[in-house]
Amino acid sequence: MTIPDDFKTRLKIAKSKIKKDIDSDKEKRGSFMGNAFKLGTELVAAVAVGTIIGFILDNWFGTKPWLIIIFFFLGAAAGMLNVIRAANKMQKD
C-alpha cells in the first residue's frame, strides 16, 4: 500500500508542529522559577562555608581573627562566582 502524497505532507506538517511545541515548552518550563530560587542560596552558602573554613583554620593555627576575615572575603568571591556561573548557564539555555 502506498501512502498518498497529501497525507505525507500533512504528516510532515504535524510532525514539525509537535517538534516546535516541545522546543518552546523547554524554554518556558519551570526552570525560570527554579533559577530564581537558586541564586539567593548559592550566594549565601559560599559565604557561610568560607567563614566556617576560616573559623576552623583560625582555631587550628591560633591566628584569630585573620584567617576568618580572609576566608570570609574568599567565600564572598566564591559566592559571586557561583552566581555568575548559574546566570551564564541560564542565558545559554
Place this chain on the structure above:
Amino acid sequence: MANNPMQQFTVNKIGPEIKIAGIDLSFTNASLFMLISASLILLLLFFGSKEKKIIPNKIQLIAELFYTFVAKMISDTAGSKAKPYFPFIFSLFMFVLFCNMVGMLPYSFTVTSHIIVTLIMALFIFIAVTIIGFLKHGFKYLSIFVPSGVPAILLPLITVIEIISYLSRPVSLSVRLFANMMAGHTMLKVFGGFVVSLGILGGWLPLSFSVALTGLEILVAFLQAYVFAILTCIYLNDALNLHH
C-alpha cells in the same frame, strides 16, 4: 493545636524508646512520615506498572509521567552517560516530592523542613559525586579546581575560591530545600493564627491569603523537588564530563 507557629516542626517519639549503642533510634513522627511517603511512592509505582496497557489508565499515566519527566531531565542536563544513575535520581526526586506533598496535608509533618534530613541527602549526593568523579577520571578530577586561562599569579587564589565554591554545594543544596519548606509552612501557620485571632469580622483577609499561600506552597513543594533533582544532575554532569 498550639498557637506557636513553630509547634508543627517538633519531633515527637512514637512508641517505646529504642537505644542502640548510646544512639537514640526511637521511632518518631519524622520516621512515620518518611515511611508514609516511601510507601505512597511504592504503591503508586506498583499499581502504575501492574497492568501494562497501551492506553494507560489514570494511575499508570501518572507513573509514566513521573518516569518520562525524570528521564528527560537527566538526558537534558547530564547527557546519555548519566543513564546508569537514573534509579538514584528518580528515587531522590520522588522521595523529596512526596515528602513535600505529604507535608502539605493538614496535621501532617514535613520531613524536608528539617535541615538534618536535607543535609544528609545533600552530603550523600556530594560524597557520591566526588567518588564518581575520582573513579572516572582519577586524579585528573582535581583539575575542576584549576580553571584554564588564568594567569599564574592568580592561580592559588582562584584555586582556593574554587574549592570553597565546590564545598558550598551541599550547603546550598540542603539549605535551599529546608528553608523554602520551613518558611512556607511557618507562614501558613502564622496566617492561620491571624484568622483565629481576628475572628469572623476581620478574618476573611488572612483566610484568603492562606488559600493563596497554600497554592503557592504546592508549587514550591514541586519546584524544590525539581531543583533538588536537577542540581544533582548538574553535579553529576560535572563529575562525568570533565570540561573546564
